[in-house]
Amino acid sequence: MLSVPRLYEKMYARILETALTGGFLKRKIFFWARGVAERWANEKLAGREPGGMLARQYAIAQKLVFSKLKARTGGRLRYFVSGGAPLSPEINKFFYAAGLVILEGYGLTETSPVIAVNTPEDFRIGTVGKPIDGIEIKIALDGEILTRGPHVMKGYYNKPEATREAINPDGWFHTGDIGVLRESFLAITDRKKDIIVTAGGKNIAPQPLENKVKTNKYVAQAVMLGDKRKFPSMLIVPNFDQLEKWAMKRNIIWTDRAQLLRMPTIQAKMEKEVNKELAGAAHFEIPKKIGLLEHDFSIERGELTPTQKVKRRVIDKQYKQLIDSLYEEAERTGVTDQHAIA
Structure with missing residues (x-):
């Protein structure tokens, strides 16, 4: 499957x-x-x-x-x-x-589409497996994954400039993904364009942090933001089935989800859950402010690709008012990159 x-x-x-x-x-x-x-x-x-x-x-x-x-x-x-x-x-x-094995693989449309995949014989969690036969992979100096072989496209139709940017003269295709090779197993860190660089110059790969947060039972979706900002923030779509049960047990009364998410008790609860999942992260990687959303990200609104990848720039633009308010509140309350969420 x-x-x-x-x-x-x-x-x-x-x-x-x-x-x-x-x-x-x-x-x-x-x-x-x-x-x-x-x-x-x-x-x-x-x-x-x-x-x-x-x-x-x-x-x-x-x-x-x-x-x-x-x-x-x-x-x-x-x-x-x-x-x-x-x-x-x-x-x-x-x-x-x-006893249910998930074989994770990796590739792009431009690479026909598989580059690497775990197999029942060669399997390592946290990686997308070894390159398939006939495919070369190397990691560029900036960490980008490059690949070469018969699987790479000839070029973008009628787009010679884009083709030259994607494939260098030696035939290496630039995937746009950051990764590492571990004993021939390829591990993806993040999309190159998604790396967050804070105002203090710290580089943050958001996807591993988002994945950790999404294992929490109170979290449905999570997106980290903060490029060129003093510190990272995170937008969270709660798992409302779990959150509403938690609220009802504490006799919290609300009329709609928007009202529920505005409650300080709920905000503190979600911040605590996020902080718990990121306990082992570096200090500068921990989001200092959390924004709560009452609906899932969707393909229809252009926030997700058909394969459920987050379009970070779209979300940054779509929820700009909420995101700006998080940083404005941080300024008023004196939260800086030296402070973590409570």
Whole structure:
């Protein structure tokens, strides 16, 4: 089965929601099984075969929990394939631990379209796999991924200037993506044009940070902004199913989602959840202000590509008033790049 990461993100969120809304025993079993599966996955990914007590516990975890998850996907699925946008390593590892392998790959329309892909034999989470046969990859001095081979297009139709910009005289195609090679496995960091450079000169790759935040059960979508600004900010679309349940348990009353998102209690809650997911990030990478949106980003409004990639510049323009207000509030309250969200 082939899909973009958004499907796996939604599946992951639904699995967690089902576990958390179950009874005490159901939750206990799920998180025990998840812990066992995590240890099992660590052994397998390190090239070791789990044995002894861990192997027996994993067999029980499969029977009690993960067999049901496999049944929900049809019961005969060999593996998923993910492409079109980066997949969160945390989500990939969860499915791998459950026995549902997601093979992440990478390519562009100009490259026919596959450059690299994980396979059942050569598999590493956090990468898009090794180059397929006959394809060359190298990393430029600025970190951009270059590729050469028979998969690269001849050029853009009737656009010689654009073709010269994309393909150098030696035949290397400039992908526009930033990445690294790790023992022949290619890892994508971000789009070159999406790298945020703060006013203080700090370079921030937003996609890995956004992917971390999107693993939180209260978050549906996240976009980091802040190019040429003093510090980064982030726009968040909450997972309203989870957030509204949380609010109702605390007897918070609201008439519509816009009113809910304006409440200081809700803003503090979402800031806390974002901060929790980014606990290991560098100080300058942490968004100092959070803006909450009441609707998803969409293809129809031009905010997402057909493969669900964020159009960062469109979002920056579309929500300029909200974004500017975040920085204006920061100026008034004395928030600088030396302060983190509470």
